Amino acid sequence: MVFMEIPAKYDPSLTEDKWYSFWLQNRYFHSEPDAREPYTIVIPPPNVTGVLHMGHMLNNTLQDVLVRRARMMGKNACWVPGTDHASIATEAKVVSKLKSEGIEKSDITREEFLKHAWEWKEKHGGIILEQLKKLGASCDWERTKFTMDPELSKGVINTFVHYYKKGLIYRGVRMVNWDPEGQTAVSDEEVIHKETSSKLYYLRYYLSNEGKAGKDFVIIATTRPETIMADVALCVHPQDERYFGLKGRKVLIPLINKEIPIIEDEYVSMDFGTGCLKITPAHDINDYEIGIRHKLPVIDILDNFGKLNEKAVILIGEERFAARKKIVKMLSESGCLEKEELYTSQIGYSERTNAVIEPRLSLQWFLKMEEASKEALNYVESDKIKLIPDKYKNTYKHWMENVRDWCISRQLWWGQRIPAWYLPDGDFVVASNENEALELARKSNPSILLSDLKQDNDVLDTWFSSWLWPISVFDPGKPGFPDKAPNSDLAYYYPTNDLVTAPEILFFWVARMIMAGHEFCNDIPFRNVYLTGIVRDKLGRKMSKSLGNSPDPIELIKSYGADGVRVGMLICSNAGTDILFDESQVEQGRNFSNKIWNAYRLVIGWNVEESLKQNEKSASAVKWFDNILSQSIETINDHFEKFRISDALMLIYKLFWDDFCAWYLEIIKPDSGAPMDPDTYKATMGFFDKLLKILHPFMPFITEELWHNLEERGEKESIMIAMQPAAKPYSPEYIKSFEQVKEVIVNIRNIRQSKAISPKNPLELYIKGGLSPEFYPIIKKMANISEIKLLESRADNNSGSSFMVDTAEFFVPLGDLVNTEEELRKIDAEIEHLTGFLASVNKKLSNEKFVASAPKAVVDIEFKKKSDAETKIDKLSKLKNELLKH
RNA sequence: GGGAGCAUAGCUCAGUUGGUUUAGAGCAUCUGCCUUACAAGCAGAGGGUCGGGGGUUCGACUCCCUCUACUCCCACCA
DSSP: OHHHHSOSSOOGGGTHHHHHHHHHHTTTTOOOOOSSOEEEEEOOOOBTTOOOOHHHHHHHHHHHHHHHHHHHTTOEEEEEOEEBOOHHHHHHHHHHHHHHTTOOGGGSOHHHHHHHHHHHHHHHTTHHHHHHHHHTOOOOGGGOEETTSHHHHHHHHHHHHHHHHTTOEEEEEEEEEEETTTTEEEOGGGEEEEEEEEEEEEEEEEEOOSSOOSOSEEEEEESOGGGGGGOOEEEEOTTOGGGTTOTTOEEEOTTTOOEEEEEEOTTSOTTSTTSEEEEOGGGOHHHHHHHHHTTOOOOOOBOTTSBBOGGGSSSTTOBHHHHHHHHHHHHHHHTOEEEEEEEEEEEEEETTTOOBOEEEEEEEEEEOOHHHHHHHHHHHHTTSSEEESTTHHHHHHHHHHTOOOEEOEESOSSSOBOOEEEOTTSOEEEOSSHHHHHHHHHHHOTTOOGGGOEEOSOEEOTHHHHTTHHHHTTOTTSTTOTTSOOOHHHHHHOSEEEEEEOGGGIIIIIIHHHHHHHHHHSSOSEEEEEEOOOEEOTTSOBOOTTTTOOOOHHHHHHHHOHHHHHHHHHTTOOTTSOEEOOHHHHHHHHHHHHHHHHHHHHHHTOOBOTTOOOOHHHHHHHHHHHHHHHHHHHHHHHHHHTTOHHHHHHHHHHIIIIIIIIIIIHHHOOOTTOOBOHHHHHHHHHHHHHHHHHHTTTOHHHHHHHHHHHSOOOTTOOGGGSOOOOOOOOOHHHHHHHHHHHHHHHHHHHHHHHHTOOTTSOEEEEEESSSOGGGHHHHHHHHTEEEEEEGGGOOTTOOEEEEEETTEEEEEEOGGGOOHHHHHHHHHHHHHHHHHHHHHHHHHHHOHHHHHHSOHHHHHHHHHHHHHHHHHHHHHHHHHHHHHHO
16 A cells, blocks of 8 residues: 555655745745736845744744735735844944954944944854744745845835925934944834833032021932932922022032032922932933923933943943942941932833933934824724734824934934035034935035035934835835835736735834835825734743744744744734743644545555445435535635634634544545545545645645645646636535534444444444435444434433434344433433533523514524423423333 | 733633634643654543623623733933
8 A cells, every 4th residue: 555655644844845945946935017917025034143033933834824825816926025224233243253253333433344244244144034944934036135235225215305405304402212232323113111110319519508498408319329429400499498599509519519400490309309309401301301491411421332421520431320339338437328229210221222321412313203103193093004903003103193303313424314404603414325415415505525525324223214115115115205106016016915914013114114205205105914823922022032932934944844833833822912832732733634645645545446326325415515524615715804813724624623534534534445436536626626726835845745646746846826716606505504413423423432332343333313325335434333224213221422413313133231210311411411401492482572572583493492401302202201211 | 100902721722803612722731652754742521701890782801990910111300
């Protein structure tokens, strides 16, 4: 027999690389515009130097399922891959690499640094894309893009110029979130607030002696004593009786004895700390605002590295946290430290470097967001862009209505440099390149030379390039030139269809792509946004490197196969819900691969005898499976339409495992060594073919392998470009009657189990009513029944076990094996259950209001329930009486 | 502090505009099986009254109120 020669376990390592190369060689992933309807996805570009983690796995498996399915639905499917230059993350990696070689960023030029960075990118960039190939991702690799590709960068620069000319980009002093580690400002969204325990220090500020009586000091509370040298005032609430009369008086900053005023502002809470607040405009956003209101100076005592500068007068050059320790000691020694107490508060950390964020005043570039956010909100509110699940609409709305101007400059070198050039007089011009900048500059000063111009040192926020992604991967020249006619790729592929991404970047990225799409294409960038959940471990913790709780995806693929991992990722992950990942899910996926493999081993081993006629069992089974297959296809289509990917997969899983293997194949399977008839064989191969196609988007490798093994295929043929099977009209009635047949069989097997009768011992079955004789042969085979007789003919002295399916009665004679008391107990229990059920139905039906107000269909159903239950109770009672006679 | 979401079998989740048998699935569990496709398997079984309380309705897992638990987002009183 053939299956003896095929290993009993599926080995993915023998098929995966083989088929992936086959697909690549035949360019099946590649797409060019043609007459077909396009289906487009752009990948959320991973960090160029990143490695695959479980979040990527989930996200990209989903995209691949969608793309592969669209391709098999006859669409011209295009999945554009690429990577993101990720300025902060990449620059941080390069800086630390250089540091390990003894090179400080500050010691080399920008050009030298960038050279190192590009080298790094060439070496590590794209690893993640290679990993995606292991997963089976059917990306159009010929279209791979990088956000810092020359033409994409050009688009970014043109975009900046475009917005500048429109008057939407401006330069301004703002309190920004400074990352002293990354040496850059980061956006509010990149700051993560974490509860941190620190101390609250109570400090004495002595009133300067101006010959007035009263207190000689006030006490303030602060968490940041190292910033007292930057204090410009103390502030109390105007209604705070404790401090009446102090307004206008002066106090001395401890240690440096600098004189500052006491002011009043309603911002201060009287019930926190001492009700007296030190005002340090340079190092706290609220203080900054109070400073503006009271026209106070700003003294910045920290440098870029978070070290105290010469304005601090003392502790110059000390790092901020070291300075805190020292100054506390000094304050204590000088008697100004009243007390300290433990205090927990939310402290901002940099998402990228985990450094404590320092609020800092600096000159940055901003993009006005007011108009753009209104439009971006409108697209989502009007459902032109659908969020899946739509609960994110609320979150999205909230954010869009409270959006602040976007700080787009970053104090980094890795990225697109801001196209602004400063003139010797301090003025600046904005242009796409040096020469244009020079031309502009000469308008005001004709004698100016190129060498007089100095380009801004900052680069643009990475999101300022990734927000153009769906446009620039197709037409890098389009952004920046809204009036330019789109090239043919953009015209064909844009708007894209679905975007699959994480909810965390709904605002960073999704919203901004919508804004850019509106600005440059006057259209949406995608129709549906599928938001995945976060992949967590089974304890519910987010998977992260530092926790070490994230399995290596590539290792998982090695041990379970890519198909197994894909199934494991998707089997219970619904849009928007976090998935609690457990390796057992991947095991389930692997087991499923194996099940499919073994179904193939069975089928391939059959000997077809051309002259053999199809038997009744097989005829019914084929008819049934044909029906249930169509019904399933219809449901799967519906699931996909609603992005219920897990539901679709689960349905296919059960269709294959339960319906196809456990029922269909078991019914048609010839006895060991016996031949197979051609009709059933052909039908079975047809079913297998369709099942493989339905499975293919989820399990691309094993399906391709088996599709080729089951039938002779041409050299260029591939399941991935075959059409998905369509649902034919089917008969729900037939499916339902088959369900009853299954139920009869299960009941008989159950009797065997409870009476410890081996499946090898044939039994007799008596039937009354209901079931069509068409199914008798199937019951005989599947339940090992030697003979089926009508119940009327049963001899009264037969004892056995009986059961009901719907209202049909069944009886299995068991001779001595039966335990009358046990049978009676079973019957009584069922009667009791039915009586209770009937009572609840009757209660409903006797309620006049129910009969009057419920829809007729509902009432009819209740009547049917009633009569069914009554019939059953009646029959069971008779059975009981018969039993009692013995 | 403000806002949002979620709460259904041991676990992970469905339950589609309140009404087809007093709730479904997968996994896990238990029982019996090495039955020549598959022990990564086969056959069978048990298990929840839908977080607590109140309300609307002829009828609620499904709608409303409230409490509790958890999660997330936003803000952040030094």
